[in-house]
Amino acid sequence: MRVALVMCPMRYRTNTTWFEALHNLSKGEPQFIRFFNKIRRRGLIDFRSYPLGPICLATTVKDQYQVRIFNFLDGDNRIADLVAFDPEVVSFTCSTGSALIWVAEVAGYIKKRCGSTIILGGPHVTLDPLGSLTTTVADFVIAGDGDIVFKELLGHIEGKNHIPQTGVWYRYNHSVQPANPAVVSDLSLLPVPDHSLVDQSCYRGVHIETSRGCRYACDFCFLSGMPQNHIYRVKPVEMVVAELKAVARLRDLSKSKVYIVDSNFRSNERILDLMSAFRKAQIKAEFWTASDTHLSREALKAMRERGFFFLHSGVEDGVSGRFPKITDREHLISFVKQVYAEGLSFGGDFILGYPEQKPADLKETVTLAKQLCKLALKKQRGPKITFQPHFFRPYPNTPVFGQMVARGWKSPKTFTEWGKLHDSISRGMIDPKMKFNYLSREDLIKVMFSFILLNIRYQLFPLAMIKLRQSILNIFRKFKTKDK
Numbered sequence: 001m002r003v004a005l006v007m008c009p010m011r012y013r014t015n016t017t018w019f020e021a022l023h024n025l026s027k028g029e030p031q032f033i034r035f036f037n038k039i040r041r042r043g044l045i046d047f048r049s050y051p052l053g054p055i056c057l058a059t060t061v062k063d064q065y066q067v068r069i070f071n072f073l074d075g076d077n078r079i080a081d082l083v084a085f086d087p088e089v090v091s092f093t094c095s096t097g098s099a100l101i102w103v104a105e106v107a108g109y110i111k112k113r114c115g116s117t118i119i120l121g122g123p124h125v126t127l128d129p130l131g132s133l134t135t136t137v138a139d140f141v142i143a144g145d146g147d148i149v150f151k152e153l154l155g156h157i158e159g160k161n162h163i164p165q166t167g168v169w170y171r172y173n174h175s176v177q178p179a180n181p182a183v184v185s186d187l188s189l190l191p192v193p194d195h196s197l198v199d200q201s202c203y204r205g206v207h208i209e210t211s212r213g214c215r216y217a218c219d220f221c222f223l224s225g226m227p228q229n230h231i232y233r234v235k236p237v238e239m240v241v242a243e244l245k246a247v248a249r250l251r252d253l254s255k256s257k258v259y260i261v262d263s264n265f266r267s268n269e270r271i272l273d274l275m276s277a278f279r280k281a282q283i284k285a286e287f288w289t290a291s292d293t294h295l296s297r298e299a300l301k302a303m304r305e306r307g308f309f310f311l312h313s314g315v316e317d318g319v320s321g322r323f324p325k326i327t328d329r330e331h332l333i334s335f336v337k338q339v340y341a342e343g344l345s346f347g348g349d350f351i352l353g354y355p356e357q358k359p360a361d362l363k364e365t366v367t368l369a370k371q372l373c374k375l376a377l378k379k380q381r382g383p384k385i386t387f388q389p390h391f392f393r394p395y396p397n398t399p400v401f402g403q404m405v406a407r408g409w410k411s412p413k414t415f416t417e418w419g420k421l422h423d424s425i426s427r428g429m430i431d432p433k434m435k436f437n438y439l440s441r442e443d444l445i446k447v448m449f450s451f452i453l454l455n456i457r458y459q460l461f462p463l464a465m466i467k468l469r470q471s472i473l474n475i476f477r478k479f480k481t482k483d484k
Helices: 018-026 034-040 052-061 079-085 099-114 123-127 129-134 147-157 237-248 268-280 297-305 329-341 359-374 399-406 415-426 441-483
Strands: 002-007 066-071 089-093 117-121 140-142 168-172 175-177 205-209 257-261 286-290 310-316 345-352 385-391
Touching: 002 052, 002 079, 018 385, 018 415, 018 441, 052 066, 052 089, 052 147, 052 205, 066 079, 079 099, 089 099, 089 147, 099 117, 099 415, 117 123, 117 147, 123 129, 123 140, 129 140, 129 168, 129 175, 129 415, 140 147, 205 237, 237 268, 268 297, 297 329, 310 329, 310 385, 329 345, 329 359, 345 359, 345 441, 359 385, 359 441, 385 441
Parallel strands: 002 066, 002 089, 089 117, 117 140, 205 257, 257 286, 286 310, 310 345, 345 385
Antiparallel strands: 140 168, 168 175
């Protein structure tokens, strides 16, 4: 049976509005300026384009079925290629954003053209399985961890076994059959992802998952809407090492950027165990990951020795105590000082437009960002600090979603309407009721300009200097070679 695993694009539209271009630049992602974007791709690259989710799914069924991954994140795949594969089953990984519109349209087209069985999974589907099933052409939707139930569901489609009792929503006799989300409580039960299922030469970096879930309960995060899957679980150290060794047989790890997929890389004891195992296995790469602010100096030093160069944390806001990750500004400042002292760069993720956030709060956010910039060590080469301001987006069934509905906000009713909502937010079309009337579009534009200036000075300019220095050195090397 031919099975297509589809990684959806980041968004529905290919054109970029001026507001989106401004937002991209405020994150240090000037896609619309080819020169600067090329420079930036030498830094934190492939964060969004590596199809780890489909790789994990494909690993579980590759021996039983003819599986092919179509990654629309990187822009190299075409819908015509998907049609040419003539899949009997197509599974879409649906994160969120305007790409939901793309999923609805492409799934409908593939079902009509190829007669394929359509499966939807991913964060949005887990948060709203009913809407994902009843307002699309999906035959099945998977809520929660799909690794194990996906294989069982394919067996059911073939007529070999019953439908899984957890994780799978479907229709029967014109009525919806619900199910509790699937949860893999013990990650050691999963196979080591087979990264040979994609052409590694197409990617400058690779993603390695070391945990699932999160220790925190930020009310705006999609994980807060799925309590069963929110539980923090870690992979055994030996599994992580085995996966990295397998990747090293496919590509030169020493020249690769490896993103550690972990919502909160924070347990000092576990980090030291991982770094010790990496050292024994002689694993070293340009690692980067997300962490909170509780890493010890010893853990940071061990990480730097193994090649870690960048950490990013969810600072979210300049108002202390509003979010559970950063409750004390002085503690954050102390942590960032330690990060710089160990030779790593730091990235702060901020949220703009959170309900009840006021213009004065945005000023505090920018003040905090400037304060973090001043901590950067002058001797440190490369980008010292990176800021990633993101617009608040409500996700179905999260705590903040419930608060907004209670205050009169009319939420989207269909899968496609959710995509349109995210698209309107990306274009700066702010629903006043969603923002509780505290922030205007002008407030958001003003704070974006502040982050643009900070990212140019502390990220893009240092990267440009590295590029210039490398170019000059290459010219000298060529002259020396000619002289010889």
